[in-house]
Amino acid sequence: xxxSLARAVNVLKEVIDAPIASYFASCVHCGLCAEACLFYxxxxxxxxxxxxxxxPMRRVYAQEYTLIGRLLKWLGLSKPLTDAExxxxxxxxxxxxxxxxxxxxxCPVGNDIVYMVRKLxxxxxxxxxxxxxxxxxxxxxxxxxxPMGVKLPALKAQIGHIEAETxxxxxxxxxxxxxxxxxxxxxxxxxxxxxxxxxRIMKQAGKTWTLCSSAFEATNSGIQIGVSDLARVIVARIxxxxxxxxxxxxxxxxxxxxxxxxxxxxPNLIGRPYRFKVQHILEVLDExxxxxxxxxxxxxxxxxxxxxxxxxxxxxxxxxPPRNLLRMISNNLVETTDPGKYNWCCGxxxxxxxxxxxxxxxxxxxxxxxxxxxxxxxxxxxxxCANCRIVLEEGLEHYQMNxxxxxxxxxxxxxxxxx
Amino acid sequence: xxxxxxxxxxxxxxxxxxxxxFLLGTVWRLIEIYSLGRKPDLAEARxxxxxxxxxxxxxxxxxxxxxxxxxxxxxxxxxxFHIGLAAVxxxxxxxxxxxxxxxxxxxxxxxxxxxDLLAVMTLVAMLVVLAERLRQxxxxxxxxxxxxxxxxxxxxxxxxxxxxxxxxxxxxxxTLSLHILSVEMLLxxxxxxxLFHAFTVWPSRWFNGDAHGRKGVAV
Amino acid sequence: MRINNxxxxxxxxxxxxxxQQRRVAAAFIExxxxxxxxxxxxxxxxxxxxxxxxxAELASxxxxxxxxxxxxxxxxxxxADWLGQAGHFxxxxxxxxxxxxxxxxxxxxxAAMAARMARTCETVAEGAGTENHEAExxxxxxxxxxxx
Numbered sequence: 001x002x003x004s005l006a007r008a009v010n011v012l013k014e015v016i017d018a019p020i021a022s023y024f025a026s027c028v029h030c031g032l033c034a035e036a037c038l039f040y041x042x043x044x045x046x047x048x049x050x051x052x053x054x055x056p057m058r059r060v061y062a063q064e065y066t067l068i069g070r071l072l073k074w075l076g077l078s079k080p081l082t083d084a085e086x087x088x089x090x091x092x093x094x095x096x097x098x099x100x101x102x103x104x105x106x107c108p109v110g111n112d113i114v115y116m117v118r119k120l121x122x123x124x125x126x127x128x129x130x131x132x133x134x135x136x137x138x139x140x141x142x143x144x145x146x147p148m149g150v151k152l153p154a155l156k157a158q159i160g161h162i163e164a165e166t167x168x169x170x171x172x173x174x175x176x177x178x179x180x181x182x183x184x185x186x187x188x189x190x191x192x193x194x195x196x197x198x199x200r201i202m203k204q205a206g207k208t209w210t211l212c213s214s215a216f217e218a219t220n221s222g223i224q225i226g227v228s229d230l231a232r233v234i235v236a237r238i239x240x241x242x243x244x245x246x247x248x249x250x251x252x253x254x255x256x257x258x259x260x261x262x263x264x265x266x267p268n269l270i271g272r273p274y275r276f277k278v279q280h281i282l283e284v285l286d287e288x289x290x291x292x293x294x295x296x297x298x299x300x301x302x303x304x305x306x307x308x309x310x311x312x313x314x315x316x317x318x319x320x321p322p323r324n325l326l327r328m329i330s331n332n333l334v335e336t337t338d339p340g341k342y343n344w345c346c347g348x349x350x351x352x353x354x355x356x357x358x359x360x361x362x363x364x365x366x367x368x369x370x371x372x373x374x375x376x377x378x379x380x381x382x383x384x385c386a387n388c389r390i391v392l393e394e395g396l397e398h399y400q401m402n403x404x405x406x407x408x409x410x411x412x413x414x415x416x417x418x419x
Numbered sequence: 420x421x422x423x424x425x426x427x428x429x430x431x432x433x434x435x436x437x438x439x440x441f442l443l444g445t446v447w448r449l450i451e452i453y454s455l456g457r458k459p460d461l462a463e464a465r466x467x468x469x470x471x472x473x474x475x476x477x478x479x480x481x482x483x484x485x486x487x488x489x490x491x492x493x494x495x496x497x498x499x500f501h502i503g504l505a506a507v508x509x510x511x512x513x514x515x516x517x518x519x520x521x522x523x524x525x526x527x528x529x530x531x532x533x534x535d536l537l538a539v540m541t542l543v544a545m546l547v548v549l550a551e552r553l554r555q556x557x558x559x560x561x562x563x564x565x566x567x568x569x570x571x572x573x574x575x576x577x578x579x580x581x582x583x584x585x586x587x588x589x590x591x592x593x594t595l596s597l598h599i600l601s602v603e604m605l606l607x608x609x610x611x612x613x614l615f616h617a618f619t620v621w622p623s624r625w626f627n628g629d630a631h632g633r634k635g636v637a638v
Numbered sequence: 639m640r641i642n643n644x645x646x647x648x649x650x651x652x653x654x655x656x657x658q659q660r661r662v663a664a665a666f667i668e669x670x671x672x673x674x675x676x677x678x679x680x681x682x683x684x685x686x687x688x689x690x691x692x693x694a695e696l697a698s699x700x701x702x703x704x705x706x707x708x709x710x711x712x713x714x715x716x717x718a719d720w721l722g723q724a725g726h727f728x729x730x731x732x733x734x735x736x737x738x739x740x741x742x743x744x745x746x747x748x749a750a751m752a753a754r755m756a757r758t759c760e761t762v763a764e765g766a767g768t769e770n771h772e773a774e775x776x777x778x779x780x781x782x783x784x785x786x
Contacts, residue, residue, distance in 0.1 A: 019626040021452040026616040026623045029566050030497065031557035035489040046560035065455070067447055068611050104631070105638050106486055108497070109616050110479050110624030112631075133716065140717065148718040154762045161758050164644060164773060165751055189712050189723055192755055264634065267461035277463075298742070317465055317635030338485055341636055354713050390711045397708040414742075 005083050008127035012060040015119040023116060024061045026109035027051055033113055036102040038344055038368040039361065050103035050113045053092045056081055057120045083127075090129045093120060095358035096365075099224070099257075100310040100345035114315075121226025130225045131358075134351040137221040138230045146217040148185035155183070155216055158192050168199045173245065174210035179284070180247040180276075181209055182218035182238065182262070184255035186386035194254060194386070197413030201285065204416055205293040209251075215241030218253050220261035224351040231261060232269040238262060242276045249277040251284055254407055256311030256349055256385040263316065280312060281409055282384055286321035289328060295417040300330045302379035306408075307336070307369070307392060308343035309385035322384055322408055329415045336372045344368045346383075348391030366395035373403065384408040422592040429599040437603035444610030445618065452619065457626070465635035475628020475638055476621060493555075496547040503541030507534055507577065511584075531584070538581045545574050569612050575601035641777040650780055651746045656739050658783075660686055663735040663749035665779045667728060669772070670756040673721070674728035676710065678702040682732050696736050703732040720763035727756035750776050 034040040034049040046052070062069035063078050072078040103113040124130055137147035144151055159170045171177065179202070187194040202209045215238045222231030242250045252259040263278045279287075288294040306326060312318050319340050326333050338344060347365040352358045369392070373381065381396075381403050383389055392405050420428075482494055508514055512528035519525040529537075549570055552558045579598035582588050589597075609615060616623075631638040641647050654662065664686050671680060682699035685691055710726035712718055731752035734745045757772035 016455065018453045018455040018457050019623070019630075021455050022619045022623045022626060025448070025452055026613075026619040028613050028616055029552075029558065029561040029563075030493060031555065031561055032486065032490055032493060034557040035486060036483075040557070041489075044556070046557045049557050049561060052561060065451055066611075067444070067451065104627060105483055107627075108479060109620045110475065110627045112623075112627040115630065136717070146718075148712065148716060150718055153765070154718070154720070157758045157762050161754060164754075167644070185718065186712075189718055189720075190726070264462045267463075268458070271461070273461050273463065314636060315634065317467070319636070341638075342484055354716055390708075390713065393708045393711070397705060 002083055004127040005081065005086070008086060008123040008129075009060060009081055011126050012057050012120070012123040013064055015122055016057070016061055016065060019112065020057075020116055020119065021061060021065050023109075023111040023113070024054075024058055025066075027107075027111060028109060030108060032106050032108060033103040033111070036106040038100075038102075038347060038365045039096040042365050042367045043361075047092065048096050050097070050117070051107075051111070053089070053097055054113070054116050054120055056085055056089050057116065057123065060123075086124060086127055086129045090124060090131075091357065093117060093124055094131050094134070094225070094351060095355055096352075096361055097350060098310065098345050098347060098352050099315075099350035101315050102342075102345070105314070105342070118226060121224075122228060123226075125226045130227075131351065131355040133354045133356060134221055134225045135227075137351075137354060138225060138227055141217065141219070141221060141234050142230055146185045146188075147219050147221045148189060150185045150188050150217070152213055152216075155188055155211070158188055158195060159211075162192060162196045162199060166196050166199050168203055170195065170199055171208075171210040173213050174208070175245050176247070177208040177210040177245065178248050179207060179209040180212055180242050180245060180250045182250060182253055182258070183211070183216055184219045184253050184258050184386055185217060186219070186255060186390070187253055188216075190390065191254075191386055191407060191410075193410045193413075194407060197407075197410045198281070200413045200416055201288070201294065201409075204295065205288050207288075207293075210245065210247070212238075212241035212245060218255055218258035218262060220258060221351060221354075223261040223265055224257055228269060231265065235262060235266040235269050239266070239270060239274060242274070247276055249279055249284070250274075252278060252280045254281060254309075254384045254386055254409055256309040256316075256387060259316050259318075260311045280316065280318050280321075280384075282312070282318055282321040282325065285409065285412060286324050289324060294328070294412070296328050296412065296415040297417040298329065298415050299332075300380070300411070300415075301332065303332050303334060303377070304330050304380050304382055305334050305336050305373070305376050305378035306339075307346065307381055307383040307388060308340060309383060309388045310343075310345050310349055312384060313343065314341045322382075325408060325412055326382065329412065334376055334378060336376050338372070344372060346388045346391040347395065348387055353387055353391050362391070363395065363398050366391075366398065369395060370399050370401065373401065378403065381405045382408050382411060422590060422596060425596040425600075426592055429596050429603060433600065433603050437606040441606040441609060444607075445615075448610045448615055449618065453622065460630075460633060462633075464633035467632070467635040467637065470628075470632035470635055470637035472625035472627075472629035472632060474632070475624045479624045479628070479638070492547070492551060496544045496551065499544035500541050500548060503537045503544060504573070504577065506537045507541060507580070510534060510537075513584075535581070535585070538577060538584075541577050542574070542581065545570070545577065549574075565612055569608065569614050572601070572605050572608050573614070576605055641781050644773070647750075647773075647777055647780065648744070648747055650784065651744050651750070654746060656745070659744065659746040660735055662780055662783050663731070663746045665783060666746070666750050666753045666776055667731045667735060669775055669779065670724070670728050670731070670753045670760075673756050673760055674706075674710075674725035676706040676725060676729065678706040679725075679729050679732050682736060686735050693738075696738070699736040700733060703729050703736060707733060720759045724756040724759035724763065727752045727759060731756065 039048040063073045101114040141147045220234045347362045510529040511534045583594035682703040685699045707729035731749040734749040754772045761770045
């Protein structure tokens with residue numbers, strides 16, 4: 001057994017907790033999880049069955065944590081995990097799983113399969129069986145502060161552009177601000193409109209806010225591939241910045257996994273609760289709406305539908321805010337089939353969109369979203385995750401669907417009531 | 420060994436052995452699994468009514484939108500045989516008498532014609548389950564020897580019980596012995612196979628519901 | 639009168655009709671076109687500059703530019719290629735140039751912003767700090783167009 005394989009097995013042994021053992025003990029091979037997974041539904045290939053993706057971890061569970069398995073191992077009758085198997089499972093675990101979590105909702109015996117995949121990725125990553133692109137992104141985040149290598153000067157260039165465009169100031173390192181705004185590299189690079197929207201909304205609501213020069217990046221690809229050590233460093237940077245600036249709330253941007261990483265996994269990574277709140281931008285906007293501090297004007301005439309980003313809605317619990325906000329500016333909002341927490345993944349989360357090997361399967365899986373959209377026939381697709389936006393646009397382009405995709409925060413900002 | 424001797428054995432030593440292995444195995448497996456523990460979650464939880472581990476215990480039995488259309492037969496046959504099995508085990512007079520002898524508890528029985536019907540329903544449902552496992556690509560792909568074995572070991576008690584109760588096919592003493600023996604096989608295998616889900620489904624659903632519930636998502 | 643800031647710039651743009659907006663947008667994009675090596679974008683731009691372009695031709699140009707824009711996005715998690723990203727914004731600017739008019743949106747202003755982002759990307763790629771003068775360049779372009 002190679003050194004890295006030994007490390008992988010050790011990690012897998014460690015991550016198997018009571019829930020995971022309970023889940024493996026409960027699986028009855030009913031295959032219902034496959035029916036919830038877009039990679040199976042669009043390919044009819046049983047190898048994409050979610051519980052099957054966990055086979056390497058199941059073997060470790062059987063050999064380490066079941067009486068019969070231990071007995072067989074002791075008698076030399078069990079098959080140890082091999083490098084070849086981890087290599088074989090890498091595409092199943094990383095190319096055809098976006099950590100969307102639908103499988104965890106349907107398993108009749110209650111298995112939280114997405115949780116198990118997350119943990120399996122930790123073992124795979126430590127043995128080096130994770131996509132090179134995502135490993136590189138995580139490394140870049142550690143060394144350069146951002147998975148895409150976006151450094152402070154680039155951010156400042158963006159800030160300059162936005163300040164000119166809006167005539168507003170974008171505060172940097174302002175102590176005692178109510179909100180510390182995080183950005184994802186995706187927004188900085190692809191969607192500068194997001195920061196401009198924030199500036200305008202905060203101005204109207206009269207809230208103090210700031211960016212943090214040592215921690216402006218929310219994206220945490222360490223979480224996606226399962227490298228907790230690196231994920232911890234990334235979160236710790238944000239925690240240091242937020243606690244140093246004594247802000248009340250850190251705002252997670254329109255990026256799915258950033259929210260999961262910061263809101264739900266962060267405290268567990270650093271080993272203590274935060275001294276600040278974490279909210280997704282949509283939660284903040286919804287709060288402002290309730291407080292009467294978000295004033296909009298005009299209505300979108302086009303037929304709108306919302307794509308629920310998995311990490312935000314099903315995995316993050318921010319289900320109603322997008323709808324509340326959309327209803328402020330639209331009387332023509334229709335839900336997709338399977339809306340809200342049941343919605344289907346865009347196909348690009350969990351590191352899949354950064355993984356070149358996964359492009360073909362991702363575009364096939366997109367047919368699920370296409371089917372949903374064909375049934376509803378919206379004029380515009382609204383979402384709240386920068387990665388979903390690009391993945392959706394690519395998918396729509398690939399299937400020659402003429403449907404504009406818009407970010408929700410920007411859309412709200414475009415409807416801000418002028419004084 | 421003739422039929423009478425077999426019957427004596429399965430009612431005596433056989434039963435003791437099977438129950439002993441079942442109890443010991445169950446306790447061992449429960450400890451083996453749940454002593455692994457769960458790290459506390461330090462993230463601030465949401466508190467949304469209806470979203471908790473306890474809710475998921477029962478709510479997980481309901482298929483989510485779209486799943487019945489995709490996998491209706493799995494749900495119908497699966498629930499069919501579980502409910503039938505539970506009804507036959509718990510509402511058949513001889514079974515209730517056995518439980519009363521062991522524990523002192525007792526409750527009204529279902530008239531045997533109904534139990535007969537339920538037994539047939541259960542057998543049919545189980546045959547459908549088997550056919551599905553053979554036919555449906557995902558189930559076939561996932562299935563191992565253990566899946567066929569556990570199916571057989573669950574089917575046989577219902578079949579032999581039905582044959583015994585109706586005095587069909589073989590002499591009663593023999594079918595009764597076979598019925599009790601098949602139940603003993605089920606007991607012995609239960610803690611060490613996927614049949615253990617009878618116990619672990621409850622904590623599993625709870626863990627799942629709890630993990631989602633603290634995020635404010637009712638599953 | 640000269641245009642000195644974005645308030646005046648925006649006001650002047652709002653005074654243009656749709657054809658003038660497209661013309662000035664095209665001029666803004668020309669300034670940053672070298673940042674986008676994609677033929678689809680340059681051919682879409684070429685179509686706009688012809689007078690008497692039909693709606694069908696505009697729609698075709700839109701599709702071409704949109705394909706380029708979607709392809710040139712930087713993927714989440716990939717290393718930022720700022721020069722490549724500049725091309726994405728040039729394609730995006732071109733989209734505004736050819737899309738049908740939409741209430742509440744000034745096509746020329748949106749194209750101008752996207753063109754500036756393209757220039758910002760180039761500046762970042764060169765490590766040349768945050769300053770660039772594309773805004774002033776655009777003021778001059780608009781001024782020249784208004785006064786010919």
